[in-house]
Amino acid sequence: MSTTYLEAIREGLWEEMERDPNVFCIGEDIGEYGGAFKVTAGLLARFGTRRVVDTPISEAAIVGAAIGAGLMGLRPVAEMQFADFISCGFDQIVNFAAKCRYRWSAGVPIVIRAPSGGGIHGGPFHSQNPEMWFVRTPGLKVVCPATAYDAKGLIKSAIRDNDPVLFFEHKGLYRRIKEDLPTEDYTVPIGKAKVVREGRDLSIITYGAMVWTALEAAETLAAEGCSAEVVDLRTLLPLDRETICASVRKTSKALLLHEDTRTGGMAGELAATITENVFEYLDGPIVRVTAPDTPVPYSPPLEEAFLPNAEKVVEKALWLHRY
C-alpha cells in the first residue's frame, strides 16, 4: 500500500513514539484536531495528552518548552502550524537551541517541524520557504525532504539526533506524492545528498518540492538531447559538499534550483562551494533558477509567475547546455 509524504511523516513520528518513551509532540491544535494539516492525526488517541501536548498560540513557548524538555533528556518534536510563524520563535531557535552545545556542552535534541512552501494559494504568510533564516545559524541542522521515503527516514533521524533539527516539510507534497515504503524500520542519514537521476551534460542541484520540478525538466531535456543529472540535497545544513562537487566534476555544468527567493538563497552558497572546490571542472557559468526577490503573492497569475517550474528550468538548462 503506498504512503503519501504526509503519512510518511506521521508514520515516522508514530514509530519513534512507540520506540522511545522520551519522544513527544508539542504544538498548536495537534491533539484532537490532528494538526492544521492532520500530520499528527491519531497520535492523541494512541499516546494521550502527556505525549501529545496542545499549546496556546505561543511559538516562542513551544520552542522554548521543547528546549527545556530536551535539556532534561526528552526528545520533543515541536510543530509550527505554518513555517511562516517560525519567526515568532526565532530567538529560541537561533540563540537558545543552536548555541547551547557550543557554549556550555548541553545537547538540545529537539525537532521543529515546519510546513513550508507555496503553490497552494496561501499568500504571503502561508507559503514561505524560511530555511535560509536557519541555514546560516551554526549549531542547527536543516532538513528538507522531497520524497515520502526520505520524509519518513529523515524525521526518524531527526528525532534520534542529539542536536536541534529543523524539518521543513513541503505542504505542496503532503498529498501529492506517494510511494511504497519498506515495512521495516529504516532511517535516512542527515547530511547526505542523493543523486536522484544520473546524467552527463549538466547537474541540477536542488531540494524539497523542486526535486520534482527538476525531474520533470530532466525528462523534457532528455527529449532535447540534454542529459541532466538531478541532485537532491535533502539536508541543507550540514551541507553534503562532496556529492555536489562529485556531480559537477562529472557534468561540468551546474544549474541551481530552489523555490525560495533569490538573494541570500541556498544557490549562493552552492555556487561558492562549486567555485571554491571544482572551478577548473566547469565548462560554463553557474546558473540559478529561483523565485524572485518578492513576498509570495496570493493571486494565481502572480504566484505562478513567482514560482519556478519545469519550463523555466528547461529554458535555462538548454541555454547552459549550448553554452
Place this chain on the structure above:
Amino acid sequence: MSAAEATAAKIHSAAPATGTPEAELAHKCLYYMLLMREVEDRVERKLYRQGKVVGGVYVGRGQEAIPVGSALVAQADDVLFPSHRDMAVFFVRGVSARRVLAQYMGRVGGLTRGRDGNMHMGDMSAGVVSIISALAATVPVAAGAALAMRYKGINGVAFSYFGDGATSRGDWHEGVNFASVQKLPVVFICNNNQYAYSTPLNLQMACANVADRGPAYNMPAEIVDGNDVLAVYEATVRAAAYARAGSGPYLLECKTFRMTGHSAHDMAQYVPKGLFEEWGKLDPIVRLEKRMIEQPWATQGEIDEVHAAIAREVDDAVAWAEQSPFPDAATLLDDVYENV
C-alpha cells in the same frame, strides 16, 4: 572537571555544629551572600579594571538575598535558571568560585571553556541552565524543564529568575501563560530592582508591581522584601511547596534596588540622588549580620571570621583562575554539533 566542586564542605564548617536550624540557615545565607559580594567586587573593581575581564560585567550588589534565599530552598532534582545578577545560584549548586572567575576571564576552567562570559553559563549536572543574553528567553525553557520533570515522574521544581524589565517581553508572557495553563511546577522569581538598564519601572509597565501580572495568569503572586534573605527563603518555601504539590506556577516579586549602574561602564547618573543612600541602609548582608548578633545566632567574632575565610577563598579562586589557560584557538571549530 566536574562543576560541583566541594564548596559545600566549607559552608558547613562555617556554621557552628551546635547551632539551631535557624542559626545554620543564617550562616549559610551569610556565607553565600558574602561569597557573591566578594567575587563580584573582585570582578568589577579589580579584574575588569585590570583588563583581565574583557567582556561585560553586570553585578547583583545589594540583591544577593534573592538568589541565595531562593536557591537554598531548591532540592537536588530541581533545575534553576539564574539570570545575570544571580551569581550565588551557582555557588549554592556547588559550582566553585574558581570556575566562576575563570568563566569571567575567558579561561578553559570556566563553565563554558571560554566560549561565553559572565553569567552566561550552565551545567546540567548541577541542575543549572545557562541564560542566553536575550532577556526572558529562559522563561519558556524553564516551563519546558518543568514539563519534562512531570513527564518523567520527577517531583522537581524549575526556578526561573528574571528582572523587572524582562517581564515586558513576549517570551515572558508566553512562558508564564504556558506554565499556568499546564499547571507546571515553576517558581518564577523576579528581582525587581526598579531599573532595566536606564529605564525606570514606570516606563517599563503600567502596573505598580510585577506581582500584579499574576492574576492575569491565575497564578499566586507574592511581594517579598528582596533585601531580607530569610524572608526570601520563607516565601520560596511556600512557592516551591505550592508548585511541587502540582498546583501550578507561583510568582515571587522580590523588591530590591540595583546598587550599581547597569554594568561596569554605566555611572547610573539617571538614578535620582539619594536612592543609593536610602537603599544602602537596607543592605541585605548588613541586615542579616545584625539579626544574627541580636538573635544571637553568631558573635561578631564569628562573623569576622566568615569575612576573612571568604577573602582567602576568593584570593585562592582568583589565583586559580589566572592560572587556568586560555583556550587553544585550535578548538574553535569543536562542539558545534555532537558529531558531524
